[in-house]
Amino acid sequence: MTPQLADLFEFLRFPSVSTDSRHAGDVRGCAGWLVAKLSAMGLGAELHDTPGHPVVVARNVHVPGRCTVLIYGHYDVQPVDPLALWTSAPFAPEIRDGKIWARGATDNKGQMLAHLLGVEQTLRDHGDLPVNLIFLFEGEEEIGSPNLAPFLVRHRDALRCDVIAISDTGMVAPGVPTLGYGLRGITCCEAVLRGPAGDLHSGLFGGAVANPATAIGRLIASLHDADGRVAIDGFYDQVRPLENWERRMWSQVPGVGDLEMLETTGCPGLFGEPGYTTAERIWARPTAEVNGLGGGYQGEGSKTVLPAEAFVKLSFRLVPDQDPQDIMAKVTCHLASHCPPGVTLEVTSGHDGKPYVTDPHSRYGRAAQAALRAVFGAEPVLIREGGSIPIVQTFREILGADSLLLGLALADAQIHAPNENFPVANFEAGIRLNQALLQHLASA
Amino acid sequence: MTPQLADLFEFLRFPSVSTDSRHAGDVRGCAGWLVAKLSAMGLGAELHDTPGHPVVVARNVHVPGRCTVLIYGHYDVQPVDPLALWTSAPFAPEIRDGKIWARGATDNKGQMLAHLLGVEQTLRDHGDLPVNLIFLFEGEEEIGSPNLAPFLVRHRDALRCDVIAISDTGMVAPGVPTLGYGLRGITCCEAVLRGPAGDLHSGLFGGAVANPATAIGRLIASLHDADGRVAIDGFYDQVRPLENWERRMWSQVPGVGDLEMLETTGCPGLFGEPGYTTAERIWARPTAEVNGLGGGYQGEGSKTVLPAEAFVKLSFRLVPDQDPQDIMAKVTCHLASHCPPGVTLEVTSGHDGKPYVTDPHSRYGRAAQAALRAVFGAEPVLIREGGSIPIVQTFREILGADSLLLGLALADAQIHAPNENFPVANFEAGIRLNQALLQHLASA
Numbered sequence: 001m002t003p004q005l006a007d008l009f010e011f012l013r014f015p016s017v018s019t020d021s022r023h024a025g026d027v028r029g030c031a032g033w034l035v036a037k038l039s040a041m042g043l044g045a046e047l048h049d050t051p052g053h054p055v056v057v058a059r060n061v062h063v064p065g066r067c068t069v070l071i072y073g074h075y076d077v078q079p080v081d082p083l084a085l086w087t088s089a090p091f092a093p094e095i096r097d098g099k100i101w102a103r104g105a106t107d108n109k110g111q112m113l114a115h116l117l118g119v120e121q122t123l124r125d126h127g128d129l130p131v132n133l134i135f136l137f138e139g140e141e142e143i144g145s146p147n148l149a150p151f152l153v154r155h156r157d158a159l160r161c162d163v164i165a166i167s168d169t170g171m172v173a174p175g176v177p178t179l180g181y182g183l184r185g186i187t188c189c190e191a192v193l194r195g196p197a198g199d200l201h202s203g204l205f206g207g208a209v210a211n212p213a214t215a216i217g218r219l220i221a222s223l224h225d226a227d228g229r230v231a232i233d234g235f236y237d238q239v240r241p242l243e244n245w246e247r248r249m250w251s252q253v254p255g256v257g258d259l260e261m262l263e264t265t266g267c268p269g270l271f272g273e274p275g276y277t278t279a280e281r282i283w284a285r286p287t288a289e290v291n292g293l294g295g296g297y298q299g300e301g302s303k304t305v306l307p308a309e310a311f312v313k314l315s316f317r318l319v320p321d322q323d324p325q326d327i328m329a330k331v332t333c334h335l336a337s338h339c340p341p342g343v344t345l346e347v348t349s350g351h352d353g354k355p356y357v358t359d360p361h362s363r364y365g366r367a368a369q370a371a372l373r374a375v376f377g378a379e380p381v382l383i384r385e386g387g388s389i390p391i392v393q394t395f396r397e398i399l400g401a402d403s404l405l406l407g408l409a410l411a412d413a414q415i416h417a418p419n420e421n422f423p424v425a426n427f428e429a430g431i432r433l434n435q436a437l438l439q440h441l442a443s444a
Numbered sequence: 445m446t447p448q449l450a451d452l453f454e455f456l457r458f459p460s461v462s463t464d465s466r467h468a469g470d471v472r473g474c475a476g477w478l479v480a481k482l483s484a485m486g487l488g489a490e491l492h493d494t495p496g497h498p499v500v501v502a503r504n505v506h507v508p509g510r511c512t513v514l515i516y517g518h519y520d521v522q523p524v525d526p527l528a529l530w531t532s533a534p535f536a537p538e539i540r541d542g543k544i545w546a547r548g549a550t551d552n553k554g555q556m557l558a559h560l561l562g563v564e565q566t567l568r569d570h571g572d573l574p575v576n577l578i579f580l581f582e583g584e585e586e587i588g589s590p591n592l593a594p595f596l597v598r599h600r601d602a603l604r605c606d607v608i609a610i611s612d613t614g615m616v617a618p619g620v621p622t623l624g625y626g627l628r629g630i631t632c633c634e635a636v637l638r639g640p641a642g643d644l645h646s647g648l649f650g651g652a653v654a655n656p657a658t659a660i661g662r663l664i665a666s667l668h669d670a671d672g673r674v675a676i677d678g679f680y681d682q683v684r685p686l687e688n689w690e691r692r693m694w695s696q697v698p699g700v701g702d703l704e705m706l707e708t709t710g711c712p713g714l715f716g717e718p719g720y721t722t723a724e725r726i727w728a729r730p731t732a733e734v735n736g737l738g739g740g741y742q743g744e745g746s747k748t749v750l751p752a753e754a755f756v757k758l759s760f761r762l763v764p765d766q767d768p769q770d771i772m773a774k775v776t777c778h779l780a781s782h783c784p785p786g787v788t789l790e791v792t793s794g795h796d797g798k799p800y801v802t803d804p805h806s807r808y809g810r811a812a813q814a815a816l817r818a819v820f821g822a823e824p825v826l827i828r829e830g831g832s833i834p835i836v837q838t839f840r841e842i843l844g845a846d847s848l849l850l851g852l853a854l855a856d857a858q859i860h861a862p863n864e865n866f867p868v869a870n871f872e873a874g875i876r877l878n879q880a881l882l883q884h885l886a887s888a
Contacts, residue, residue, distance in 0.1 A: 019745040079747055085642065143745065170648060184647060188746045197710025198529065201860040202733045203628060203831030204614060206761050207725035208705055210715035213734035214668065217756075220661025261652055266641025271654035271786030281651035289646045290657035291749055296736035297757060301463040301587065302632045302794050303523055304759050305735055305860055312661075313741060315748050317650050342715030350746050387647030409648075416645040416749055 004117050004431060005100075005424070007037065011075070011109050012093040012102040018053055018076035018143045027053045027139045030075050034137055041120050043135070048155075050147035053139030057155075062132035067441050070134040070161040070401065071119075071434075072391070073112030073168065074141030077104035078416045085418035098424055105422035107415035111167035111408050112137065114427055118434025130442035134161055138391075141168075144186075144351025145391045152398040161401050163364040165437060166392065167430060169385045169407030173255030174423070177372030179365065180405030182283065182384030183392055185318035185355035187328045188291075191219065191335055192311045193343040199296070199305040206306060210342025213295040216310040219345075222338040223288045223314075227274050230288045232334040235327065240320045240357075242284050246384075250279045253381045255411060264411045283384035287317045288331075315350075317388065324352035353390015358402045367444035368404040371436040375429055406433060448561050448875060449544075449868070451481065455519070455553050456537040456546040462497055462520035462587045471497045471583045474519050478581055485564050487579070492599075494591035497583030501599075506576035511885050514578040514605040514845065515878075516835070517556030517612065518585030521548035522860045529862035542868055549866035551859035555611035555852050556581065558871055562878025574886035578605055582835075585612075588630075588795025589835045596842040605845050607808040609881060610836065611874060613829045613851030617699030618867070621816035623809065624849030626727065626801035626828030627836055629762035631772045632735075632794035635663065635779055636755045637787040643740070644750040653750065654786025657739040660754040663789075666782040667732045667758075671718050674732045676778040679771065684764045684801075686728050690828075694723045697825045699855060708855045727828035731761045732775075759794075761832065768796035797834015802846045811888035812848040815880040819873055850877060 001009075014030035017023040031047055031054040038045035038058040045058035053076060062068065080090040080103050088094045093102035100110060115135075122129055136159065138148050152159060171178045193212040200209070225231045250256070256279040258270055272281040295310025297303035316327055328349050339345040359365060360382045372380040385405065392403045408426045409415060445453075458474035461467040475491055475498040482489035482502040489502035497520060506512065524534040524547050532538045537546035544554060559579075566573055580603065582592050596603060613624045639656040640649070669675045694700070700723040702714055716725040739754025741747035760771055772793050783789040803809060804826045816824040829849060836847045852870045853859060 019747070020743075079741075079743065081741075081743065082643075186647070186748070188748070190746075195709075195711050198858065198863075199526075199861040200709060201831065202731070202735060202759055203630070203761055203829075204855070204859070205705075205709060205726065206733050206830060207729055207731040208714055208716050208722045209709050209711045210672075210713070211733055213737050213756075214664060214732075217661045217664025217734065217737070218668075220658060221665030224658065224662075261649075265639075265644055265649060265653055267639050267653045267786060268788050269654070269786045270652055271784075272652050278652045282649065285651055287646070287651040288658075289650050289655055289748075289750060290661065290740065291646060291747060292740035292742055292751065293657050293661070293754065294738045294742055296734065297523075297525075298736055298738055299464075299523065299525065302634075302757055302759065303463070303735060303860065304630070304632070304733075306733060307736065310737065312657075313746055315646055315746065317647055340715075342711060342713045344712050385647075386650060387645065411648070414642065415648070416747065417643040419642070 007117065008100065008110060008113050008427065009093045011113055012104055013091055015091045016076050016139060017079050018140050020079060027076055031056050031139055034075060038135065041123060048151065050151060052147045055148065055151050056137040058135040060129050060133045066132045067444065068132040068161040069438065069441055070136055070159060070164045071115050072136045072164055072166045073115065074108045074138050075112065076139040076142050078142050082418060087419055095424065099421040100424060100427065101419060101421045103420050105420050106409045106413040107420065108168045110422040110427050111430055114430025115167060115434045118431045121431060122435050122438060129438060131438050134159060144353060146351065148391055149394045149398065152394065156398060159399055161399060163441060164395050164401050164403040165406060166389065166403050167406045167408050168389055169387065169405045170409045170411065171407050172253050172381055172383060174410060175376060176254055177376040177378055177380040178407050179360055179368055179372060179380045179382050180385045180407050181360035181382060182357035183355060184386055184388050185322065185324055185353050185390060186315055186388040187318065187324040187352035188315040188350035189328065189331060190311060190313045190348045190350065192309055192346045194309045195343045196306060196308050198308050202304040202306050209306065210340060211306045212310040212343050213307050215340040215343045216293060216295060216312050218340045219335065219338055220290055220312055228272050230286065232330050234330050235286065238321045238323065239286060242280060247280065249382055253279060253383060282386035284319055286319050286322060289315050291315050317386065318355045320355045320357045322355060324354060328352065353388050354393040356393045357384065363444050364404060364441065367440040368406060368437065371433060371440045374436045375433045451561065452544065452554060452557050452871065453537045455557055456548055457535055459535045460520050460583065461523050462584050463523060471520055475500050475583055478519060482579065485567060492595065494595060496591045499592065499595050500581040502579040504573050504577050510576045511888065512576040512605040513882065513885055514580055514603060514608045515559045516580045516608055516610045517559065518552045518582050519556065520583040520586050522586050526862060531863055539868065543865040544868060544871065545863060545865045547864050549864050550853045550857040551864065552612045554866040554871050555874055558874025559611060559878045562875045565875060566879050566882060573882060575882050578603060588797060590795065592835055593838045593842065596838065600842060603843055605843060607885065608839050608845050608847040609850060610833065610847050611850045611852050612833055613831065613849045614853045614855065615851050616697050616825055616827060618854060619820060620698055621820040621822055621824040622851050623804055623812055623816060623824045623826050624829045624851050625804035625826060627799060628830055628832050629766065629768055629797050629799035629834060630759055630832040631762065631768040631796035632759040633772065633775060634755060634757045634792045634794065636753055636790045638753045639787045640750060640752050642752050646748040646750050649750055654784060655750045656787050657751050657754040659784040659787045660737060660739060660756050662784045663779060663782055664734055664756055672716050674730065676774050678774050682765045682767065683730060686724060693826055697723060697827060726830035728763055730763050730766060733759050735759050761830065762799045764799045764801045766799060768798060772796065797832050798837040800837045801828065807888050808848060808885065811884040812850060812881065815877060815884045818880045819877045
C-alpha cells in the first residue's frame with residue numbers, strides 16, 4: 001500500500017457522522033487528525049471550534065501578487081444505515097476490485113484528501129507552491145453547513161481568495177474529465193400527521209375516523225401530478241430555462257444516457273418530468289422527493305391498528321433561480337391546504353441551500369479545463385450537477401469568488417448508500433489533478 | 445383479591461402472542477394452564493395439538509335432551525408494541541381505578557375467563573350444569589384462526605351443539621347490556637414497491653427515476669376518493685343495505701354518538717363514508733385501512749436518499765354479503781392497475797374471515813336478551829360489531845349453529861393498543877352473566 005492510500009485509510013476509519021450526536025467525538029477526532037497531517041506537511045493549520053463541529057483551516061506563506069486559491073472539502077459523512085447491506089464494515093476500509101470501499105470513500109474524504117496529498121507532492125517536488133493556498137475543511141456539509149457561513153463572515157479577510165476549487169461532484173464516466181458549473185439547491189422538511197390519541201383497533205373504530213397513515217399517502221400523492229411534474233403551486237415559477245448549448249453538450253456527454261442510468265440504478269424503468277432527458281432532469285430540473293416515511297405496525301405479520309400518527313421526510317432539489325425559503329413557504333402552504341380531513345399536520349423545516357450556476361468559460365474555468373485535459377488526456381465535458389453543495393453559493397456571496405467543480409465521483413460510487421466506494425485510479429488521478437490545477441491557475 | 449381475580453392475573457401473565465414465533469412456548473404454556481384449571485373444576489379437558497397453537501376443549505357429562513351450548517374464546521393476544529407507551533408492563537397485570545390493566549385483559553382473556561368462572565360457580569352452587577356444555581378455546585384468533593376450521597371438521601360430531609356463546613365483542617357503554625348479532629369480516633395484504641437496486645442519492649439521481657416511497661403514497665391515495673369512499677372497482681357490489689329497524693335502533697344506542705367517539709379516540713375530528721352515522725360506518729359499512737407503512741430513512745434528522753423500496757400493510761373490514769376472496773381479488777387487481785410507473789409491485793395476501801349476521805330475535809337470541817336483562821337490570825341493545833371474529837361464520841357453516849355475542853368490551857378498553865384494560869365490574873358481571881345465560885338457554 002502506498003503512503004497516500006495509508007493516509008486515506010486512516011482518514012476513513014473515523015466514523016465522522018455529523019447528523020448523529022453520538023458521533024460528535026469521532027467528528028472532532030477526525031478534525032484533529034487533519035490538523036496533524038497538514039502541520040506535518042509544513043502548512044500553518046488550525047482547528048476552529050464552532051457551535052457544531054470544527055472547521056479546519058490551513059495555508060502556506062502567502063506571497064503578494066500570486067493567485068490565491070481556496071480548496072474546500074468536508075470530512076463529515078452520511079449515516080451508514082441500513083448497516084446489514086454493507087459487504088464490508090463502513091469504517092473498516094478495504095480495497096477490492098481496484099476500489100476503496102468505505103463510508104466517505106468518494107463523499108468526500110477520498111476526493112478531499114487527493115487535493116491535500118497533491119499539495120504534499122508539489123511541496124515535496126518543488127519546496128513551494130505556485131499559488132497562495134487556503135485549505136478550508138468543514139465537518140457539517142452533510143447536515144447543511146449551519147455554522148460555515150457565520151465562520152466565513154467572521155474570517156472574511158483571512159479567507160479572501162480569487163477562486164475556489166472543490167472536488168465533491170460527479171465524473172460522468174471513468175476517465176472522462178468533468179468540469180461542473182452548476183449545482184442544485186435543496187430544502188428539506190418533515191411532516192407529521194396525527195389522528196387518534198393512541199393506536200386504535202381497526203375493527204372497533206375503522207370507518208369512523210381518519211387514518212393518519214392513509215392521510216400521509218394522500219398528502220404524498222398531492223406532491224406530483226400523474227406524469228411526475230411537481231404539483232405545488234408556483235414551484236416552477238423561478239426556474240431558469242436550459243440554454244441551447246447546454247442541451248446540445250449534454251446530449252453528447254457519455255454515462256448519462258437512459259441505458260447507463262438503468263444499469264447504474266438497477267431500476268425497472270426510468271421515470272421523470274415529461275419533455276426532458278435524463279441528464280436534464282437531474283442537472284437542471286427541480287424535484288420533490290420522499291426520503292423516508294413511516295407509521296403504524298412495522299413488524300412481521302399483521303396488526304390491525306389505525307396508527308395514531310404517520311410521518312414523511314421530504315426534500316426538494318432546486319435549480320437556478322429558485323430560492324429555498326420561497327419554495328419552503330410554498331411547500332408548507334401546499335401541505336396545509338392538502339392535509340386530509342380528520343388529522344392534524346405539523347411541519348418542521350430542515351436545512352436548505354441555494355442552487356448555483358456559473359460560466360465554465362471564465363479565465364479560471366479555462367484553467368481548470370486545461371488541468372483536466374492534461375491529467376486525463378481528453379477534452380473535458382461541461383456539466384451541471386444534481387447534488388447540492390449549498391456552500392458554493394455562500395462562498396460567492398461572502399467571499400465573492402466562484403467555484404471550480406472538479407468532480408471525481410462515479411455514478412456507481414454508492415454515496416449516501418451502503419457500499420460506498422472510490423476507484424484507486426480516481427484517487428491517484430485526483431492527486432495529479434491538484435498539482436496540474438495549481439500550476440494552471442498560477443498562470444491564468 | 446378474590447380467587448377469581450387471582451385466576452385472571454395468572455392467566456394474563458402468559459405472553460401468549462400468537463403472531464410472534466418467539467412466543468410459541470408461552471402460547472402453549474397458557475393452553476396448559478387452562479387444561480389444569482378446567483380439570484380442577486371437574487370438567488373433562490383436553491389439549492389438542494394443531495399445526496399451529498393448541499386448541500383446548502372441555503365438557504361436562506352430557507345428558508340427552510338438554511340444550512347443548514358451546515362457549516368459545518381465545519387465549520392468544522395481540523403484540524404489545526409500542527411497548528414504551530404502556531403505563532404498566534403488558535404481562536404484569538395491575539388493578540388501578542377499578543380496572544385490570546394488561547394485554548388481553550379485555551381481548552379476550554378477561555371475557556373468556558368470566559365464562560369459565562361462571563361455570564365454576566354454577567358447579568359449586570348446584571353440583572351440576574343445566575345444559576350440556578362444551579368449552580372451545582383456541583390460541584390463533586389474532587392471526588385469523590388458520591387451524592380451527594380443520595379442527596372443527598375433524599371433531600364435528602364431538603362439537604355438535606344447539607347454540608354458541610361468545611364474549612369477545614363490545615358493550616356500548618358501562619352497564620348497558622349489549623347483544624351483538626353481526627360482525628365485520630376481514631381480509632389483509634401487504635404490498636411492497638421496489639425501484640432501484642439500493643438506496644440512491646437524491647441529488648445524483650432524483651428526478652430521473654421513480655421513488656418507491658412516493659409511489660407507495662400514490663398507491664395508498666388510490667384506495668379512497670376524497671370523501672372517504674373506497675375507490676376499488678366493485679368493492680361495494682355485494683354490500684347488504686342496512687334495514688330500517690337497525691338504523692332506528694342504532695340511532696338510540698348510547699355510547700356510539702359523535703361526541704363519545706371523539707372523546708374515546710382523541711381524534712381532532714371524525715371522518716368517514718358520506719351518508720352514514722358513526723355507528724353505521726363501524727357496524728355495517730366496509731373499510732380499507734393502512735395498518736402500517738414504511739420506507740427510506742427512519743432516524744433523527746434527514747438523509748437525502750431515494751429508498752430502494754417501501755411497503756404498506758393493508759386490511760379491509762367487510763360486511764355481509766362481501767366475500768373475502770372476491771374482495772382480495774379486486775384489491776390485487778386495483779393495486780396492479782394503480783401501481784405507478786417505474787417500480788415493481790409485490791402483493792402478499794394475509795389472513796381473512798367472512799362477515800356474519802344473524803337474527804337477534806330467534807329463540808336463543810331471546811334467551812340471551814333475558815339473561816342480559818336479568819344481570820344488568822336494563823333492556824339490552826341490539827347491535828352489530830365493527831371487529832371481526834371470522835370463526836363465527838365458520839361455526840355456522842361447519843357446526844350449523846348460530847352465535848350469541850355477549851360483549852363486555854368497552855370502547856376505551858384499548859384492545860390491540862397500549863394500556864389495554866378491563867373493568868373489574870365487567871369481569872364480575874361476566875361471571876354472573878354466564879350463570880344466568882346457561883339457566884335461560886336451558887329453558888329456551
